[in-house]
Amino acid sequence: MNVPDSRLSINQATIKHAPLDEALRVTAEAGVQSIGLWREPVDHVGLDVATRMLADSGLRVTSHCRGGFFTLPDGERRRAALADNRRAIEETAALAAAGAPGSVAVLVLVAGGLPDGSRDLLGARDRVRDAIGELVPDAAAAGVTLAVEPLHPMYAADRAVVSTLAQALDIAGDFDASVVGVAVDTFHIWWDPQVREQIARAGREGRIATYQVCDWRTPLPEDVLLARHQPGAGVIDFASLTGAVIDAGYTGDVEVEIFNADIWARDAATVVGETVEAFARSVSPHLP
Amino acid sequence: MNVPDSRLSINQATIKHAPLDEALRVTAEAGVQSIGLWREPVDHVGLDVATRMLADSGLRVTSHCRGGFFTLPDGERRRAALADNRRAIEETAALAAAGAPGSVAVLVLVAGGLPDGSRDLLGARDRVRDAIGELVPDAAAAGVTLAVEPLHPMYAADRAVVSTLAQALDIAGDFDASVVGVAVDTFHIWWDPQVREQIARAGREGRIATYQVCDWRTPLPEDVLLARHQPGAGVIDFASLTGAVIDAGYTGDVEVEIFNADIWARDAATVVGETVEAFARSVSPHLP
DSSP states (O other), rough: OOOOTTTTEEEEGGGGSHHHHHHOOOHHHHHHHTTEEHHHHHHHHHHHHHHHHHHHHTOOOEEEEEEOOOOOOSSSHHHHHHHHHHHHHHHHHHHHHHHHHHOOOOOEEBBBOOOOOOHHHHHHHHHHHHHHHHHHHHHHHHTEEEEEEOOGGTTTTTHHHHHHHHEEEHHHHSSSSEEEEEEHHHOOOOTTHHHHHHHHHHTTTEEEEEEEEEESSSSOOGGGOOOOOTTTTTSSOHHHHHHHHTTTTTTEEEEEEOHHHHTSSOOHHHHHHHHHHHHHHHGGGOOO | OOOOTTTEEEEEGGGGTSSSHHHHHHHHHHOOEEEEEEEEHHHHOOOOHHHHHHHHTTOOOEEEEEEOOOSSSSSSHHHHHHHHHHHHHHHHHHHHSSSSSOOOOOOEEEOOHHHHHHHOOOHHHHHHHHHHHHHHHHHHHHOOEEEOOOOOGGGGGTTTTSHHHHHHHHHHSSSSSEEEEEEEEEEHHHHTHHHHHHHHHHHHHHOOEEEEOOOOOSSSSSSGGGOEEOOTTTSHHHHHHHHHHHHHHHSOOEEEEEOOOHHTOOOHHHHHHHHHHHHHHHHHGGGG
16 A cells, blocks of 8 residues: 555545544544544534544644535525534634644535525525625634635536636635635536636635545436546546646645545445545646 | 417427427427427438428428537547538538528537547547537538537536537637537526626627527436426526527527436427427517
Protein backbone atom coordinates (compact mmCIF):
# COMPACT_ATOMS: atom_id res chain seq x y z
CA MET A 1 0.00 0.00 0.00
CA ASN A 2 1.16 3.51 -0.79
CA VAL A 3 2.08 6.01 1.87
CA PRO A 4 -0.93 8.30 1.58
CA ASP A 5 -0.48 11.69 0.00
CA SER A 6 -0.04 14.24 2.78
CA ARG A 7 -2.77 16.40 1.23
CA LEU A 8 -5.38 13.65 0.92
CA SER A 9 -8.42 14.07 3.14
CA ILE A 10 -11.13 11.43 3.46
CA ASN A 11 -14.53 13.06 3.37
CA GLN A 12 -16.68 11.09 5.77
CA ALA A 13 -19.41 10.66 3.14
CA THR A 14 -17.09 8.25 1.35
CA ILE A 15 -17.42 5.88 4.32
CA LYS A 16 -20.94 6.95 5.16
CA HIS A 17 -21.92 3.98 7.31
CA ALA A 18 -18.92 4.23 9.64
CA PRO A 19 -19.72 5.99 12.92
CA LEU A 20 -17.40 8.83 13.86
CA ASP A 21 -15.03 6.77 16.00
CA GLU A 22 -14.54 4.19 13.25
CA ALA A 23 -14.19 6.87 10.55
CA LEU A 24 -11.45 8.62 12.52
CA ARG A 25 -9.71 5.36 13.35
CA VAL A 26 -9.60 3.85 9.86
CA THR A 27 -8.54 7.18 8.38
CA ALA A 28 -5.69 7.64 10.86
CA GLU A 29 -4.63 3.97 10.70
CA ALA A 30 -4.28 4.25 6.94
CA GLY A 31 -1.79 7.06 7.47
CA VAL A 32 -4.14 9.68 6.06
CA GLN A 33 -3.68 13.00 7.83
CA SER A 34 -7.04 14.69 7.48
CA ILE A 35 -10.77 14.15 7.34
CA GLY A 36 -13.88 16.07 6.27
CA LEU A 37 -16.72 15.56 8.75
CA TRP A 38 -20.49 15.34 8.41
CA ARG A 39 -23.01 16.68 10.83
CA GLU A 40 -25.07 13.56 11.39
CA PRO A 41 -22.27 11.32 12.76
CA VAL A 42 -21.01 14.25 14.85
CA ASP A 43 -24.51 14.84 16.23
CA HIS A 44 -24.83 11.15 16.96
CA VAL A 45 -22.09 11.31 19.62
CA GLY A 46 -22.60 14.96 20.51
CA LEU A 47 -20.23 17.82 19.77
CA ASP A 48 -18.22 17.55 22.99
CA VAL A 49 -17.45 13.87 22.48
CA ALA A 50 -16.80 14.48 18.77
CA THR A 51 -14.24 17.21 19.44
CA ARG A 52 -12.42 14.97 21.93
CA MET A 53 -12.45 12.06 19.48
CA LEU A 54 -11.10 14.29 16.75
CA ALA A 55 -8.36 15.70 19.00
CA ASP A 56 -7.35 12.16 20.02
CA SER A 57 -7.21 11.05 16.38
CA GLY A 58 -4.46 13.52 15.52
CA LEU A 59 -6.22 14.28 12.24
CA ARG A 60 -6.72 17.67 10.66
CA VAL A 61 -10.30 18.56 9.85
CA THR A 62 -10.79 19.95 6.35
CA SER A 63 -14.51 20.75 6.21
CA HIS A 64 -17.81 20.28 7.95
CA CYS A 65 -20.70 19.11 5.75
CA ARG A 66 -23.11 20.66 5.53
CA GLY A 67 -25.31 23.66 5.95
CA GLY A 68 -27.58 25.33 3.49
CA PHE A 69 -30.99 24.22 2.29
CA PHE A 70 -32.32 27.73 2.52
CA THR A 71 -34.42 28.32 -0.56
CA LEU A 72 -37.67 28.39 1.40
CA PRO A 73 -39.69 31.59 1.46
CA ASP A 74 -39.95 33.56 4.69
CA GLY A 75 -41.60 31.67 7.49
CA GLU A 76 -41.03 29.26 10.30
CA ARG A 77 -39.25 26.61 8.22
CA ARG A 78 -36.83 29.16 6.82
CA ARG A 79 -36.11 30.50 10.32
CA ALA A 80 -35.54 26.94 11.53
CA ALA A 81 -33.12 26.34 8.65
CA LEU A 82 -31.17 29.48 9.50
CA ALA A 83 -31.03 28.49 13.18
CA ASP A 84 -29.73 25.07 12.16
CA ASN A 85 -27.07 26.72 10.02
CA ARG A 86 -26.00 28.80 13.01
CA ARG A 87 -25.53 25.61 15.01
CA ALA A 88 -23.50 24.20 12.10
CA ILE A 89 -21.27 27.28 12.19
CA GLU A 90 -20.60 26.74 15.90
CA GLU A 91 -19.85 23.06 15.30
CA THR A 92 -17.47 23.93 12.48
CA ALA A 93 -15.51 26.32 14.70
CA ALA A 94 -15.35 23.83 17.59
CA LEU A 95 -14.19 20.99 15.37
CA ALA A 96 -11.54 23.09 13.62
CA ALA A 97 -10.21 24.16 17.03
CA ALA A 98 -10.01 20.52 18.13
CA GLY A 99 -8.34 19.19 15.00
CA ALA A 100 -4.62 18.95 14.45
CA PRO A 101 -2.66 22.04 13.33
CA GLY A 102 -3.61 22.93 9.78
CA SER A 103 -7.31 22.27 10.41
CA VAL A 104 -9.64 24.72 8.74
CA ALA A 105 -13.07 25.98 9.75
CA VAL A 106 -15.01 25.52 6.51
CA LEU A 107 -18.75 24.86 6.44
CA VAL A 108 -19.93 23.54 3.08
CA LEU A 109 -23.29 24.99 2.01
CA VAL A 110 -25.67 23.15 -0.32
CA ALA A 111 -28.22 25.68 -1.45
CA GLY A 112 -31.34 23.54 -1.55
CA GLY A 113 -33.75 22.97 -4.42
CA LEU A 114 -36.97 24.59 -5.49
CA PRO A 115 -39.62 24.63 -2.76
CA ASP A 116 -42.42 22.11 -3.40
CA GLY A 117 -44.64 23.27 -6.23
CA SER A 118 -42.46 26.25 -7.11
CA ARG A 119 -41.06 27.08 -10.53
CA ASP A 120 -39.44 30.31 -9.35
CA LEU A 121 -35.78 29.47 -9.83
CA LEU A 122 -34.71 33.10 -9.80
CA GLY A 123 -36.55 33.71 -6.55
CA ALA A 124 -34.97 30.65 -4.94
CA ARG A 125 -31.54 31.83 -6.01
CA ASP A 126 -32.18 35.26 -4.51
CA ARG A 127 -33.16 33.64 -1.22
CA VAL A 128 -29.87 31.74 -1.12
CA ARG A 129 -27.97 34.99 -1.31
CA ASP A 130 -30.21 36.56 1.35
CA ALA A 131 -29.75 33.60 3.69
CA ILE A 132 -25.98 33.69 3.33
CA GLY A 133 -26.13 37.39 4.13
CA GLU A 134 -27.97 36.57 7.35
CA LEU A 135 -25.34 34.01 8.34
CA VAL A 136 -22.25 36.06 7.50
CA PRO A 137 -22.07 37.94 10.83
CA ASP A 138 -22.27 34.65 12.74
CA ALA A 139 -19.67 33.01 10.54
CA ALA A 140 -17.34 36.00 10.83
CA ALA A 141 -17.69 36.04 14.61
CA ALA A 142 -16.91 32.32 14.77
CA GLY A 143 -13.99 32.51 12.34
CA VAL A 144 -15.76 30.14 9.94
CA THR A 145 -15.66 30.27 6.15
CA LEU A 146 -18.93 29.40 4.41
CA ALA A 147 -18.18 27.42 1.23
CA VAL A 148 -20.96 27.81 -1.33
CA GLU A 149 -21.00 24.59 -3.34
CA PRO A 150 -22.32 24.60 -6.87
CA LEU A 151 -23.97 21.24 -7.52
CA HIS A 152 -24.28 19.58 -10.90
CA PRO A 153 -27.21 21.04 -12.88
CA MET A 154 -29.00 17.69 -12.73
CA TYR A 155 -29.69 18.53 -9.08
CA ALA A 156 -30.98 22.05 -9.74
CA ALA A 157 -34.63 21.20 -9.13
CA ASP A 158 -34.38 19.18 -5.95
CA ARG A 159 -30.98 19.74 -4.33
CA ALA A 160 -29.22 22.95 -5.18
CA VAL A 161 -30.25 25.94 -7.22
CA VAL A 162 -26.58 26.97 -7.33
CA SER A 163 -25.37 25.18 -10.44
CA THR A 164 -22.09 26.68 -11.63
CA LEU A 165 -18.87 27.95 -10.14
CA ALA A 166 -19.49 31.33 -11.77
CA GLN A 167 -22.83 31.58 -10.03
CA ALA A 168 -21.36 30.56 -6.66
CA LEU A 169 -18.63 33.17 -7.08
CA ASP A 170 -21.20 35.81 -7.99
CA ILE A 171 -23.04 35.05 -4.74
CA ALA A 172 -19.83 34.94 -2.70
CA GLY A 173 -18.70 38.20 -4.26
CA ASP A 174 -21.15 40.18 -2.15
CA PHE A 175 -19.25 39.18 0.99
CA ASP A 176 -15.75 39.21 2.41
CA ALA A 177 -13.58 36.41 1.02
CA SER A 178 -12.50 35.35 4.51
CA VAL A 179 -16.12 34.57 5.35
CA VAL A 180 -17.69 33.33 2.10
CA GLY A 181 -15.84 31.12 -0.36
CA VAL A 182 -16.76 28.32 -2.71
CA ALA A 183 -16.38 24.55 -2.79
CA VAL A 184 -14.71 23.27 -5.95
CA ASP A 185 -15.87 19.69 -6.52
CA THR A 186 -14.79 18.01 -9.73
CA PHE A 187 -17.95 15.92 -10.01
CA HIS A 188 -20.17 18.96 -10.13
CA ILE A 189 -18.23 21.21 -12.46
CA TRP A 190 -16.06 19.09 -14.78
CA TRP A 191 -18.46 19.56 -17.73
CA ASP A 192 -18.55 23.37 -17.51
CA PRO A 193 -17.08 25.10 -20.59
CA GLN A 194 -16.01 27.92 -18.24
CA VAL A 195 -14.52 25.69 -15.56
CA ARG A 196 -10.89 26.59 -15.96
CA GLU A 197 -11.44 30.33 -16.16
CA GLN A 198 -13.81 30.21 -13.18
CA ILE A 199 -11.31 28.22 -11.08
CA ALA A 200 -8.71 30.84 -11.93
CA ARG A 201 -11.18 33.56 -10.95
CA ALA A 202 -11.92 31.76 -7.67
CA GLY A 203 -8.22 31.79 -6.92
CA ARG A 204 -7.80 35.47 -7.81
CA GLU A 205 -10.71 36.34 -5.59
CA GLY A 206 -9.36 34.21 -2.72
CA ARG A 207 -12.47 32.06 -2.62
CA ILE A 208 -11.37 28.41 -2.91
CA ALA A 209 -12.40 27.15 0.53
CA THR A 210 -12.16 23.46 -0.31
CA TYR A 211 -11.21 21.26 -3.25
CA GLN A 212 -13.07 17.95 -3.48
CA VAL A 213 -12.49 15.19 -6.00
CA CYS A 214 -14.38 12.22 -7.33
CA ASP A 215 -15.16 10.90 -10.78
CA TRP A 216 -18.09 10.83 -13.23
CA ARG A 217 -18.95 7.63 -15.05
CA THR A 218 -21.85 6.60 -17.26
CA PRO A 219 -24.35 5.07 -17.24
CA LEU A 220 -25.62 6.95 -14.22
CA PRO A 221 -27.14 4.77 -11.48
CA GLU A 222 -30.88 4.78 -10.80
CA ASP A 223 -30.40 7.29 -7.98
CA VAL A 224 -28.28 9.98 -9.59
CA LEU A 225 -27.26 11.22 -6.16
CA LEU A 226 -25.06 8.13 -5.90
CA ALA A 227 -23.27 8.55 -9.23
CA ARG A 228 -19.80 9.26 -7.88
CA HIS A 229 -16.72 7.15 -8.29
CA GLN A 230 -13.10 6.96 -7.18
CA PRO A 231 -10.80 9.33 -9.05
CA GLY A 232 -9.64 7.56 -12.19
CA ALA A 233 -12.74 5.35 -12.54
CA GLY A 234 -14.46 7.74 -14.95
CA VAL A 235 -14.01 10.50 -17.48
CA ILE A 236 -12.89 13.50 -15.43
CA ASP A 237 -9.54 14.99 -16.40
CA PHE A 238 -7.93 15.41 -12.98
CA ALA A 239 -4.74 16.72 -14.55
CA SER A 240 -6.58 19.66 -16.05
CA LEU A 241 -8.80 20.48 -13.08
CA THR A 242 -6.26 19.84 -10.33
CA GLY A 243 -3.70 21.82 -12.28
CA ALA A 244 -6.13 24.71 -12.52
CA VAL A 245 -6.83 24.60 -8.77
CA ILE A 246 -3.12 24.52 -7.94
CA ASP A 247 -2.37 27.30 -10.44
CA ALA A 248 -5.10 29.29 -8.71
CA GLY A 249 -3.04 29.18 -5.54
CA TYR A 250 -4.89 26.57 -3.51
CA THR A 251 -2.58 25.10 -0.87
CA GLY A 252 -5.04 23.14 1.24
CA ASP A 253 -5.95 19.50 1.58
CA VAL A 254 -7.91 17.69 -1.11
CA GLU A 255 -10.99 15.76 -0.07
CA VAL A 256 -12.24 12.62 -1.75
CA GLU A 257 -16.02 12.70 -1.36
CA ILE A 258 -17.92 9.81 -2.94
CA PHE A 259 -21.61 8.96 -2.77
CA ASN A 260 -21.86 5.43 -4.13
CA ALA A 261 -23.98 2.57 -2.82
CA ASP A 262 -21.45 -0.09 -3.83
CA ILE A 263 -18.64 1.72 -2.03
CA TRP A 264 -20.81 2.33 1.03
CA ALA A 265 -21.59 -1.38 1.22
CA ARG A 266 -17.94 -2.24 1.78
CA ASP A 267 -15.75 -2.19 4.87
CA ALA A 268 -14.63 1.35 5.72
CA ALA A 269 -10.96 0.48 6.11
CA THR A 270 -10.96 -1.19 2.71
CA VAL A 271 -12.54 1.85 1.12
CA VAL A 272 -10.00 4.17 2.71
CA GLY A 273 -7.22 1.97 1.35
CA GLU A 274 -8.74 2.06 -2.13
CA THR A 275 -9.13 5.82 -1.86
CA VAL A 276 -5.46 6.23 -0.92
CA GLU A 277 -4.45 4.29 -4.02
CA ALA A 278 -6.88 6.01 -6.39
CA PHE A 279 -5.73 9.39 -5.16
CA ALA A 280 -2.08 8.43 -5.59
CA ARG A 281 -2.71 7.38 -9.18
CA SER A 282 -5.07 10.11 -10.37
CA VAL A 283 -4.62 13.22 -8.24
CA SER A 284 -1.18 13.22 -6.58
CA PRO A 285 0.71 13.43 -9.90
CA HIS A 286 -0.92 16.82 -10.45
CA LEU A 287 -0.09 18.24 -7.02
CA PRO A 288 3.21 20.09 -6.58
CA MET B 1 -60.34 19.52 -27.16
CA ASN B 2 -58.62 22.83 -27.84
CA VAL B 3 -57.94 24.14 -31.29
CA PRO B 4 -54.19 23.63 -31.40
CA ASP B 5 -51.96 26.63 -31.20
CA SER B 6 -50.93 27.59 -34.72
CA ARG B 7 -47.28 27.62 -33.65
CA LEU B 8 -47.27 24.18 -32.02
CA SER B 9 -45.14 21.59 -33.77
CA ILE B 10 -45.08 17.93 -32.74
CA ASN B 11 -41.53 16.66 -32.73
CA GLN B 12 -41.70 13.09 -33.94
CA ALA B 13 -39.67 11.86 -30.96
CA THR B 14 -42.72 12.56 -28.79
CA ILE B 15 -44.55 9.78 -30.65
CA LYS B 16 -41.45 7.75 -31.27
CA HIS B 17 -43.11 4.44 -32.08
CA ALA B 18 -45.40 5.83 -34.78
CA PRO B 19 -44.10 5.26 -38.30
CA LEU B 20 -43.94 8.33 -40.51
CA ASP B 21 -47.36 7.89 -42.12
CA GLU B 22 -49.07 7.56 -38.74
CA ALA B 23 -47.08 10.44 -37.24
CA LEU B 24 -48.11 12.75 -40.07
CA ARG B 25 -51.72 11.58 -39.96
CA VAL B 26 -52.32 11.93 -36.21
CA THR B 27 -50.59 15.30 -36.18
CA ALA B 28 -52.66 16.67 -39.05
CA GLU B 29 -55.89 15.13 -37.77
CA ALA B 30 -55.40 16.86 -34.43
CA GLY B 31 -55.31 20.17 -36.28
CA VAL B 32 -51.64 20.71 -35.54
CA GLN B 33 -49.94 22.53 -38.43
CA SER B 34 -46.34 21.40 -38.20
CA ILE B 35 -44.02 18.55 -37.34
CA GLY B 36 -40.36 18.00 -36.57
CA LEU B 37 -39.05 14.86 -38.25
CA TRP B 38 -36.49 12.26 -37.31
CA ARG B 39 -34.12 10.53 -39.64
CA GLU B 40 -34.88 6.92 -38.74
CA PRO B 41 -38.60 6.94 -39.66
CA VAL B 42 -37.79 8.95 -42.80
CA ASP B 43 -35.10 6.44 -43.76
CA HIS B 44 -37.51 3.61 -43.09
CA VAL B 45 -39.74 4.63 -46.00
CA GLY B 46 -37.01 6.31 -48.03
CA LEU B 47 -36.62 10.02 -48.72
CA ASP B 48 -38.73 10.09 -51.91
CA VAL B 49 -41.70 8.47 -50.23
CA ALA B 50 -41.20 10.59 -47.13
CA THR B 51 -41.26 13.85 -49.07
CA ARG B 52 -44.46 12.80 -50.87
CA MET B 53 -46.08 11.79 -47.58
CA LEU B 54 -45.10 15.11 -46.04
CA ALA B 55 -46.41 17.09 -49.00
CA ASP B 56 -49.69 15.19 -48.85
CA SER B 57 -50.03 15.86 -45.13
CA GLY B 58 -50.15 19.62 -45.61
CA LEU B 59 -47.90 20.03 -42.57
CA ARG B 60 -44.99 22.42 -42.24
CA VAL B 61 -41.72 20.80 -41.27
CA THR B 62 -39.90 22.56 -38.45
CA SER B 63 -36.69 20.57 -38.06
CA HIS B 64 -34.91 17.39 -39.02
CA CYS B 65 -33.34 15.43 -36.15
CA ARG B 66 -30.53 14.83 -36.14
CA GLY B 67 -26.96 15.11 -37.25
CA GLY B 68 -23.83 15.45 -35.26
CA PHE B 69 -21.98 12.83 -33.23
CA PHE B 70 -18.67 14.07 -34.49
CA THR B 71 -16.32 14.08 -31.53
CA LEU B 72 -14.23 11.23 -32.90
CA PRO B 73 -10.61 11.84 -33.78
CA ASP B 74 -9.54 11.78 -37.41
CA GLY B 75 -10.10 8.46 -39.08
CA GLU B 76 -12.58 6.33 -40.92
CA ARG B 77 -15.34 6.59 -38.33
CA ARG B 78 -15.09 10.37 -38.30
CA ARG B 79 -15.22 10.50 -42.11
CA ALA B 80 -18.25 8.20 -42.05
CA ALA B 81 -19.96 10.47 -39.54
CA LEU B 82 -19.32 13.51 -41.72
CA ALA B 83 -20.64 11.69 -44.79
CA ASP B 84 -23.76 10.78 -42.85
CA ASN B 85 -24.21 14.41 -41.84
CA ARG B 86 -23.99 15.42 -45.50
CA ARG B 87 -26.81 13.00 -46.28
CA ALA B 88 -28.79 14.50 -43.40
CA ILE B 89 -28.28 17.97 -44.90
CA GLU B 90 -29.67 16.79 -48.23
CA GLU B 91 -32.64 15.17 -46.50
CA THR B 92 -33.32 18.35 -44.55
CA ALA B 93 -33.40 20.43 -47.73
CA ALA B 94 -35.66 17.95 -49.54
CA LEU B 95 -38.10 17.73 -46.66
CA ALA B 96 -38.28 21.50 -46.18
CA ALA B 97 -39.00 21.89 -49.89
CA ALA B 98 -41.81 19.34 -49.67
CA GLY B 99 -43.44 20.73 -46.54
CA ALA B 100 -46.18 23.35 -46.50
CA PRO B 101 -45.26 27.04 -46.84
CA GLY B 102 -43.44 28.19 -43.72
CA SER B 103 -41.39 25.01 -43.54
CA VAL B 104 -37.78 25.55 -42.51
CA ALA B 105 -34.64 23.65 -43.40
CA VAL B 106 -33.10 23.15 -39.95
CA LEU B 107 -30.88 20.20 -39.10
CA VAL B 108 -30.44 19.71 -35.36
CA LEU B 109 -26.91 18.70 -34.39
CA VAL B 110 -26.13 16.72 -31.24
CA ALA B 111 -22.41 16.97 -30.72
CA GLY B 112 -21.64 13.50 -29.41
CA GLY B 113 -19.90 12.49 -26.20
CA LEU B 114 -16.33 11.67 -25.30
CA PRO B 115 -14.82 8.94 -27.44
CA ASP B 116 -14.45 5.64 -25.55
CA GLY B 117 -11.68 5.83 -23.02
CA SER B 118 -11.05 9.54 -23.57
CA ARG B 119 -10.98 12.21 -20.90
CA ASP B 120 -10.08 14.98 -23.36
CA LEU B 121 -13.19 17.13 -23.16
CA LEU B 122 -11.46 20.17 -24.63
CA GLY B 123 -10.22 18.16 -27.58
CA ALA B 124 -13.67 16.72 -28.22
CA ARG B 125 -15.15 20.21 -28.16
CA ASP B 126 -12.56 21.42 -30.65
CA ARG B 127 -13.46 18.57 -32.98
CA VAL B 128 -17.13 19.58 -32.89
CA ARG B 129 -16.21 23.02 -34.15
CA ASP B 130 -13.94 21.55 -36.80
CA ALA B 131 -16.64 19.16 -38.00
CA ILE B 132 -19.20 21.93 -38.27
CA GLY B 133 -16.68 23.88 -40.29
CA GLU B 134 -16.40 20.98 -42.71
CA LEU B 135 -20.18 20.82 -43.10
CA VAL B 136 -20.84 24.53 -43.51
CA PRO B 137 -20.18 24.68 -47.27
CA ASP B 138 -22.57 21.77 -47.84
CA ALA B 139 -25.23 23.29 -45.62
CA ALA B 140 -24.88 26.69 -47.27
CA ALA B 141 -25.15 25.16 -50.73
CA ALA B 142 -28.29 23.27 -49.69
CA GLY B 143 -29.86 26.25 -47.94
CA VAL B 144 -29.88 24.37 -44.64
CA THR B 145 -29.31 25.85 -41.20
CA LEU B 146 -27.33 23.67 -38.80
CA ALA B 147 -28.74 24.03 -35.28
CA VAL B 148 -26.12 23.27 -32.64
CA GLU B 149 -28.01 21.90 -29.66
CA PRO B 150 -26.56 22.24 -26.18
CA LEU B 151 -27.60 19.20 -24.17
CA HIS B 152 -28.01 19.11 -20.41
CA PRO B 153 -24.64 18.71 -18.66
CA MET B 154 -25.69 15.30 -17.35
CA TYR B 155 -25.15 14.09 -20.94
CA ALA B 156 -21.71 15.67 -21.37
CA ALA B 157 -19.80 12.40 -21.09
CA ASP B 158 -21.83 10.17 -23.36
CA ARG B 159 -24.10 12.30 -25.57
CA ALA B 160 -23.01 15.85 -26.16
CA VAL B 161 -19.94 17.77 -25.16
CA VAL B 162 -21.82 20.99 -25.97
CA SER B 163 -23.47 21.76 -22.64
CA THR B 164 -24.59 25.39 -22.54
CA LEU B 165 -26.22 27.88 -24.85
CA ALA B 166 -23.22 30.18 -24.44
CA GLN B 167 -20.92 27.43 -25.65
CA ALA B 168 -23.18 26.62 -28.61
CA LEU B 169 -23.25 30.29 -29.55
CA ASP B 170 -19.48 30.53 -29.26
CA ILE B 171 -19.17 27.66 -31.72
CA ALA B 172 -21.82 29.06 -34.04
CA GLY B 173 -20.16 32.47 -33.90
CA ASP B 174 -17.38 31.29 -36.18
CA PHE B 175 -19.86 30.87 -39.03
CA ASP B 176 -22.55 32.79 -40.87
CA ALA B 177 -25.82 32.99 -38.92
CA SER B 178 -27.82 31.83 -41.91
CA VAL B 179 -25.91 28.55 -41.90
CA VAL B 180 -25.17 27.82 -38.23
CA GLY B 181 -27.62 28.55 -35.45
CA VAL B 182 -28.56 26.97 -32.16
CA ALA B 183 -31.40 24.85 -30.81
CA VAL B 184 -33.00 26.31 -27.69
CA ASP B 185 -34.57 23.43 -25.74
CA THR B 186 -36.02 24.24 -22.33
CA PHE B 187 -35.17 20.81 -20.89
CA HIS B 188 -31.48 21.28 -21.51
CA ILE B 189 -30.97 24.87 -20.42
CA TRP B 190 -33.62 25.81 -17.86
CA TRP B 191 -31.16 25.50 -14.96
CA ASP B 192 -28.50 27.77 -16.48
CA PRO B 193 -27.92 30.96 -14.46
CA GLN B 194 -27.07 32.68 -17.77
CA VAL B 195 -30.06 31.34 -19.68
CA ARG B 196 -31.98 34.55 -20.17
CA GLU B 197 -28.98 36.62 -21.20
CA GLN B 198 -27.82 33.88 -23.57
CA ILE B 199 -31.27 33.58 -25.18
CA ALA B 200 -31.19 37.35 -25.71
CA ARG B 201 -27.72 37.03 -27.20
CA ALA B 202 -28.90 34.22 -29.49
CA GLY B 203 -31.63 36.54 -30.74
CA ARG B 204 -29.27 39.47 -31.27
CA GLU B 205 -26.92 37.25 -33.21
CA GLY B 206 -29.78 35.80 -35.30
CA ARG B 207 -29.06 32.27 -34.17
CA ILE B 208 -32.30 30.81 -32.78
CA ALA B 209 -32.95 28.11 -35.38
CA THR B 210 -35.52 26.20 -33.34
CA TYR B 211 -37.28 26.48 -30.00
CA GLN B 212 -38.19 23.18 -28.34
CA VAL B 213 -40.13 22.71 -25.13
CA CYS B 214 -40.64 19.98 -22.58
CA ASP B 215 -40.47 19.82 -18.80
CA TRP B 216 -38.09 18.63 -16.09
CA ARG B 217 -39.41 16.63 -13.15
CA THR B 218 -37.71 14.76 -10.32
CA PRO B 219 -36.98 12.07 -9.43
CA LEU B 220 -35.25 11.32 -12.70
CA PRO B 221 -36.06 7.93 -14.24
CA GLU B 222 -33.50 5.13 -14.30
CA ASP B 223 -32.55 6.06 -17.88
CA VAL B 224 -31.96 9.80 -17.64
CA LEU B 225 -32.34 10.09 -21.40
CA LEU B 226 -36.07 9.54 -20.88
CA ALA B 227 -36.56 12.19 -18.21
CA ARG B 228 -38.72 14.57 -20.24
CA HIS B 229 -42.33 15.49 -19.55
CA GLN B 230 -45.18 17.46 -21.05
CA PRO B 231 -44.91 21.22 -20.49
CA GLY B 232 -46.50 21.99 -17.14
CA ALA B 233 -45.76 18.59 -15.58
CA GLY B 234 -42.53 19.75 -13.96
CA VAL B 235 -40.59 22.70 -12.64
CA ILE B 236 -39.62 24.66 -15.74
CA ASP B 237 -40.85 28.25 -15.86
CA PHE B 238 -42.19 28.44 -19.42
CA ALA B 239 -43.33 32.02 -18.90
CA SER B 240 -39.78 33.13 -18.28
CA LEU B 241 -38.07 31.07 -20.99
CA THR B 242 -40.73 31.46 -23.69
CA GLY B 243 -40.91 35.17 -22.95
CA ALA B 244 -37.15 35.41 -23.39
CA VAL B 245 -37.29 33.55 -26.71
CA ILE B 246 -40.11 35.77 -28.00
CA ASP B 247 -38.36 38.92 -26.77
CA ALA B 248 -35.30 37.71 -28.66
CA GLY B 249 -37.30 37.93 -31.88
CA TYR B 250 -38.08 34.29 -32.55
CA THR B 251 -41.12 34.02 -34.81
CA GLY B 252 -41.03 30.34 -35.73
CA ASP B 253 -42.94 27.28 -34.62
CA VAL B 254 -42.38 25.73 -31.20
CA GLU B 255 -41.69 22.01 -31.02
CA VAL B 256 -42.71 19.74 -28.19
CA GLU B 257 -40.02 17.07 -28.01
CA ILE B 258 -40.43 14.49 -25.25
CA PHE B 259 -38.41 11.35 -24.57
CA ASN B 260 -40.46 9.40 -22.04
CA ALA B 261 -41.11 5.66 -21.91
CA ASP B 262 -44.59 6.07 -20.42
CA ILE B 263 -45.62 8.51 -23.13
CA TRP B 264 -44.10 6.36 -25.87
CA ALA B 265 -46.12 3.38 -24.62
CA ARG B 266 -49.39 5.16 -25.35
CA ASP B 267 -51.37 5.62 -28.56
CA ALA B 268 -49.85 8.34 -30.77
CA ALA B 269 -53.13 10.18 -31.37
CA THR B 270 -53.78 10.30 -27.63
CA VAL B 271 -50.32 11.69 -26.99
CA VAL B 272 -50.77 14.36 -29.66
CA GLY B 273 -54.06 15.37 -28.04
CA GLU B 274 -52.40 15.60 -24.62
CA THR B 275 -49.58 17.62 -26.14
CA VAL B 276 -52.04 20.07 -27.70
CA GLU B 277 -53.64 20.63 -24.30
CA ALA B 278 -50.38 20.87 -22.36
CA PHE B 279 -49.05 23.38 -24.86
CA ALA B 280 -52.24 25.44 -24.65
CA ARG B 281 -51.98 25.59 -20.86
CA SER B 282 -48.26 26.12 -20.38
CA VAL B 283 -46.76 27.66 -23.52
CA SER B 284 -49.45 29.45 -25.56
CA PRO B 285 -50.16 32.05 -22.84
CA HIS B 286 -46.59 33.25 -23.29
CA LEU B 287 -46.69 33.53 -27.08
CA PRO B 288 -47.83 36.84 -28.61
